Amino acid sequence: MTTETQPARPLLDVRSASISFKQQHGAMVHAVRSVSFAVGAGETVALVGESGSGKSSLARLVLCLTRPDSGEIHLAGERIDHLSNRELRTRRLLMQPVFQDASAAFNPRRTVMQSLEQALRCSATPPVDMRPAVEELLEQVRLFPASRLLNRFSHELSGGQRQRLGIARALAVNPRLIVADEPLSGADVSIRGQILDLLIEIQESRGIAYLFITHDMTLARAFAHRVLVMYKGEIVEQGTTEQIFAEPKNEYTKILVKAAASIDDVAA
Amino acid sequence: MAWISGGFVVLLCMVAVLAPLLLSPDAPFQISNSVLLAPSAGHWFGTDDLGRDVLLQVIWGTRISLIVGIVSALAAGIIGLVVGAISGYCGGLADAMIMRTTEIFQVMPIFVLAALIVAMAGAGETRIIAVIAGLSWPQTARVVRSEVLRIKGLGYAEAARCLGISEFRILVFEIIPNAVGPVIAVSTLTAAFAILLEAALSFFGLTSSDTISWGSTLSTGQRLLYTAWWLSVFPGTLIFLTALAFNMFGDCVREALDPRSE
Structure with missing residues (x-):
């Protein structure tokens, strides 16, 4: 890991964060162990690793949905992991989640309008006239x-439309970082491509940074500027996407890269 | 099914509401010489051993049964909803204490306890309602708690948290509206149970003598089962049908309230 791959003034800075959970039968699971990484403004960082490697736990830590047992999380130069929920309120808007399970991401009793209105009302400068603001959001995500x-409910939309709606909700509060947990795993191939294009387009127009969590190495290569490889709760290797794919150092990373390459061979 | 059970519940409610408007309050108590008449054009449901019209008694009894059923279910539902929501959302010590309390309630024999309390404190609908609500809220609380635990981990609750919405607002506007479906299902079961319990308590004479309910008419009937079947059959059938209708109606309402069902 070389220093020049780290952004100079990071937007998100996670410093040796750890969290463990107690399982039902009393055993402790160290989901995230002393993890450090940074995400710069406007940058896409992919967090890759197999299921159970602690990726989602790390995402929840970053979003302050759970607090670290030890370590620090800094957002836009300010330490946030020890703030109360009330103090977090405005800071939270800087980063927004996009969830894996788009069908559970929306309150089934709210219409599209109501869901997005709720999000817009939370933004720093809520629009006076909601309807055009909501329509503009929907158009931004190509809905x-x-x-x-x-007036539709989220369960009346298709999977791809729901995922776009999830992105629209995140955009409603003008975040600088979007934490996307496997946002494409439920979608079929053509829709994946469209949503990926949308994410890239949004990044170009708004300068948003992504922490993109995926188990799919080919996706990471296509999309990310930098890659973090997570294995058993630790980040075993991080670097620019070219570095990771050209000369992986860690044994686990080598396996992942090799597997991704063989998938590419089959595809070709 | 929805229409039949719902229609029956609505019909009962209408009877209960209209009865005091159309009948004088003494009518069901009117004693006459026409003792133990079988159902006929003059007395559709026959008469009892004091010559009182069974149809009028059954109509009057509807009021007691429905009030006891609906009010106790409503009270148990509200208590259970609040307690269960607190338990599920706060977690930790509060949750552990509430759940142990509900477990204590679950092993209590409700009927025996209700009979004991009514026998000691005296009869009356209000007491029966209080006893039923006081003893059956834990069921609702447990259902609500498990729903709250499930929903608070779902994407929309977490998304609301990430939008900086307060925990209280998340609980009230995101979680509870999606947890009420099962509460309604449980509440209709409670209503059916309360109607049966009230009938049973009246059957055993644990009500004041100046109220007429299905259970008390049934109680008179069982002494005369072989001479006057109509005294038992009509109130008995109504108790059965009402409990059944509430159960079925509850299922339909729960399904209708689920925004994802077609």
């Missing part, structure tokens, strides 16, 4: 025709 979708 057309916006006016026809407003």
Whole structure:
């Protein structure tokens, strides 16, 4: 890990964060062990690793949905992991989640309009006129025709539409970082491509950074500037995407890279 | 099914509401010489051993049964909802204490306890309602708790948290509205149970003598089962049908309230 791969003034800075959970039968699971990494403004960082490696636990830590047992989390130059929920309120808007399970990501009693209105009302400068603001959000994530979708419930949308709606909600509060936990794992291949294009387009227009959690190395290569490889709760290797794929140092990373390469061979 | 059970519940409610408007309050108590008449055009459900009209008694009894059933279910539902929501959302010590308390309630024999309390404290609908609500809220509380635990980990609750929405608002606006479906199902079961319990207590004479309910009519009937079957059959059938209708209606309401069902 070389210093020049770290952003100079990181947007998100996680310093030796750890968390463990007590299982039902009393055993402790060290889900995240002394993890350190940074995400710069406007950068895409992929967090890769197999299921159970602690990726989602780390995402929840970053979002302050759980607090670390030890270590620090800094967002935009400010330490946030020890703040109360009340103090966190405004800071939280700087980073927003996009969830894996899009069907559970929306309150089933709210329409598209109501869900997005709720998010817009939380933003630093809530729009006075909600309807055009909601329609604009829907158009930004390419959900057309916006006016026809407003009164639908999220469960009446397709999987891909729901995932776009999840992105729209995140964008409603103008975040600088989006933490996306396997946002494409439920979608089929053509929709994956479209959503990936959308994410790239949003990044270009708004300068948003992504912490992109995935088990898919090919996706990480296509999309990320830097890659963090997580194994058994630790980050075993991190570097630019070129570095990781050209000369992986860690044994586990080598296996992942090799597996991704063989998938590419089959595809070709 | 929804229409039949719902229609029956609505019909009972209408009878209960309209009865005091159309009948004088003494009508069901009117003693006459026409003792133990079989059902006929003059007395559709026959008469009892004091010559009182069974139809009028059954109509009057509907009021008691429905009030006891609905009010106790409502009270138990509200208590259970609040306690269960606190338990599930706060977790920790509060949750552990509440759950141990509900477990104590679950091993209590409700009927025996209700009979004991009514026998000692005296009869009356209010007491029966209080006893049923006081003893059956833990069931609702446990259901609500498990729903709250499930929903608070779902994406929309977490997304709301990430939007900086307060924990109280998340509980009230995101979680509880999605946890009420099962509460309604449990509450209709409680209502059916309360109607049966009230009937049983009246059957054993644990009500004041100046109230008429299905259970007390049934109680008179069982002494005369072989001479006057109508005294038992009509209130008995109504108790059975009402309990059944509440159960089925509850299932339908729960399904209708689930926004994801077609």
